[in-house]
Amino acid sequence: MKKTHYTQKNFECRRSLGYLIRRLHNLVIPNAESLFADADITFSQWVVLVSLRDGLASTAAEVARHMDHDAGAITRLIDQMEKRGLVARRRSTKDRRVIHLEITPAGKALATSLTPRLIEFWNTTLTGFTQAEFETLLSLLTRLIGRLEEQPTLKAAS
Amino acid sequence: MKKTHYTQKNFECRRSLGYLIRRLHNLVIPNAESLFADADITFSQWVVLVSLRDGLASTAAEVARHMDHDAGAITRLIDQMEKRGLVARRRSTKDRRVIHLEITPAGKALATSLTPRLIEFWNTTLTGFTQAEFETLLSLLTRLIGRLEEQPTLKAAS
DNA sequence: GACATATAACTGCTCAGGCAATTATTGTCT
DNA sequence: AGACAATAATTGCCTGAGCAGTTATATGTC
Numbered sequence: 001m002k003k004t005h006y007t008q009k010n011f012e013c014r015r016s017l018g019y020l021i022r023r024l025h026n027l028v029i030p031n032a033e034s035l036f037a038d039a040d041i042t043f044s045q046w047v048v049l050v051s052l053r054d055g056l057a058s059t060a061a062e063v064a065r066h067m068d069h070d071a072g073a074i075t076r077l078i079d080q081m082e083k084r085g086l087v088a089r090r091r092s093t094k095d096r097r098v099i100h101l102e103i104t105p106a107g108k109a110l111a112t113s114l115t116p117r118l119i120e121f122w123n124t125t126l127t128g129f130t131q132a133e134f135e136t137l138l139s140l141l142t143r144l145i146g147r148l149e150e151q152p153t154l155k156a157a158s
Numbered sequence: 159m160k161k162t163h164y165t166q167k168n169f170e171c172r173r174s175l176g177y178l179i180r181r182l183h184n185l186v187i188p189n190a191e192s193l194f195a196d197a198d199i200t201f202s203q204w205v206v207l208v209s210l211r212d213g214l215a216s217t218a219a220e221v222a223r224h225m226d227h228d229a230g231a232i233t234r235l236i237d238q239m240e241k242r243g244l245v246a247r248r249r250s251t252k253d254r255r256v257i258h259l260e261i262t263p264a265g266k267a268l269a270t271s272l273t274p275r276l277i278e279f280w281n282t283t284l285t286g287f288t289q290a291e292f293e294t295l296l297s298l299l300t301r302l303i304g305r306l307e308e309q310p311t312l313k314a315a316s
Numbered sequence: 317g318a319c320a321t322a323t324a325a326c327t328g329c330t331c332a333g334g335c336a337a338t339t340a341t342t343g344t345c346t
Numbered sequence: 347a348g349a350c351a352a353t354a355a356t357t358g359c360c361t362g363a364g365c366a367g368t369t370a371t372a373t374g375t376c
Contacts, residue, residue, distance in 0.1 A: 003288075003289065004277075004281050005280065005281055005284045005287070005289065005292045006276075006277045006280050006281055007277065008273065008274075008277070011273060011276070011277055012208075012212055013205070013208055013209060013212055013214055014214075014300070015296055016276075016280075017186070017280060017295075017296075017299075018186055018187070018190050018201065018205075018276070018280075019205055020296070020299045020300065020303065021179065021182050021183055021186050021299075022183065022186075022187065022201070022205065022225070023225065023226055023303055024179050024183075024299060024302060024303055024306070025179055025180065025182075025183040026225065026226040026227060027226050027303065027306040027307065028175070028176055028179050028180075028306065029176070029180070030364090031306065031309065032176050042332085043176065043180070044332085044333095047171070047176075047177055047180065050170075050171055051171060054170055054171055056171055056172075059354075059355090060354075060355065060356095061353080061354055061355080067180070067181065067184065068181055068184035068185050069184060069333085070332095070333055070334050070335080071354085071355075071356090072333075072334075072335080072336095072355090072356070072357075072358095073332070073333045073334075074355095075355065075356055075357085076332080076333090076356090076357095077332090077333095092354095095341075095342070095353095095354085096340075096341060096342085096354095097340065097341045097342070097353065097354040097355070098341095098353090098354055098355080099354075099355070115166065115169060116166075118164075118169070118174075118176070119162075119164045119165065119166070119169050122163065122164050122174075122175060122176075123162050123163055123164055124309070125302070125305050125306060125309060126163045126302075126305070127305070128301070128305065129163070129298075129301070130161075131161065131163065133298060134163045136294060136298065137175075137295075137298045137299075137302070138173055138175075138178070140287075140291060140294065140295045140298070141175075141178045141179075141182060141295075142172070142178065143286070143287070144182065144283070144284075144295070145178065145181055145182055145185065147283050147284070147285070147286065148182070148185040148186065148189065148283060149185065151189065151282070151283060188334085200362085202362085202363095217324075217325090218324075218325065218326090219323080219324055219325080227363085228362095228363055228364050228365080229324085229325075229326085230325090230326070230327075230328095230363080230364075230365080230366095231362070231363045231364075232325095233325065233326055233327085234326090234327095234362085234363090235362090235363095250324095253323095253324085253371075253372070254324095254370075254371060254372085255323065255324040255325070255370065255371045255372070256323090256324055256325080256371095257324080257325070
């Protein structure tokens with residue numbers, strides 16, 4: 001007996017992961033963005049900011065990869081953040097193709113001031129979830145992401 | 159002792175739901191869309207299609223609401239689908255403001271032919287997930303969506 | 317019945333993001 | 347060294363989607 005999660009019979013919108021993820025995305029991003037309203041920062045910019053701060057990425061290409069985001073879009077995103085003094089570009093001496101990104105003190109300050117809002121938003125949203133459920137959710141989402149990155153579906157096309 | 163899932167200490171990118179959901183979205187939608195490549199249909203159009211077929215919505219406004227999608231965008235989306243003969247518009251006689259949407263035989267046929275691809279894609283992607291884990295994931299995501307819809311955060315702004 | 321309010325569909329404007337180049341640089345293979 | 351593929355950053359082009367209206371209709375209130 002194969003372990004098929006979806007079959008012709010049970011494949012319906014409300015049980016479809018694509019549908020649920022799209023929906024979640026459409027709900028979460030505007031909500032998060034409204035928290036940043038006065039700071040005039042995009043959710044995408046926010047992710048770049050904390051990625052740099054936490055050392056998850058140090059170049060545009062790395063940011064693009066770990067966010068699974070278009071590289072061209074990242075360039076323009078960095079343009080804006082640089083103009084606003086949140087990050088700085090510095091050409092690498094070892095490999096002259098790459099440009100290292102650094103978060104500026106202003107960028108760090110912004111990240112610090114915005115973090116509590118997100119924390120409160122999520123804690124409120126997660127009311128009713130036990131600690132175990134929360135951890136399970138994180139774990140399952142992370143595993144799913146891992147599986148999708150392994151899949152050569154898209155990459156094979158190129 | 160308050161049940162705070164996030165604190166200053168443990169709030170990092172890889173444990174942040176906003177980040178995970180964004181990432182998942184960026185991975186899932188292009189993958190799904192590549193499955194539809196030869197059918198020349200968008201993931202958004204796909205969701206509209208099955209929503210109509212399964213009776214989850216019967217007007218543009220309902221579609222917009224249950225997808226948490228912009229109403230204006232839905233209008234243009236329906237325009238395209240109508241042009242391609244996948245759906246039909248029919249003005250309501252009871253309430254002349256609303257326009258009922260109906261999936262055409264061609265639309266049904268397309269949905270039927272595309273469904274197996276999605277099923278296979280997800281079953282492959284979900285390799286390594288037990289049935290229980292899968293159900294847990296669906297349940298947690300659904301609950302999270304419910305919580306986000308209750309939240310008046312955004313709606314209060316308007 | 318007149319008036320205010322709400323809702324459905326739609327339109328124009330703008331912008332972010334995906335895609336396909338282009339350029340500069342590095343690494344590899346012979 | 348020379349040829350060729352791979353990678354980083356960038357740009358132009360186009361489409362999809364959010365937002366703020368507009369119009370037509372319905373509902374609720376006095």
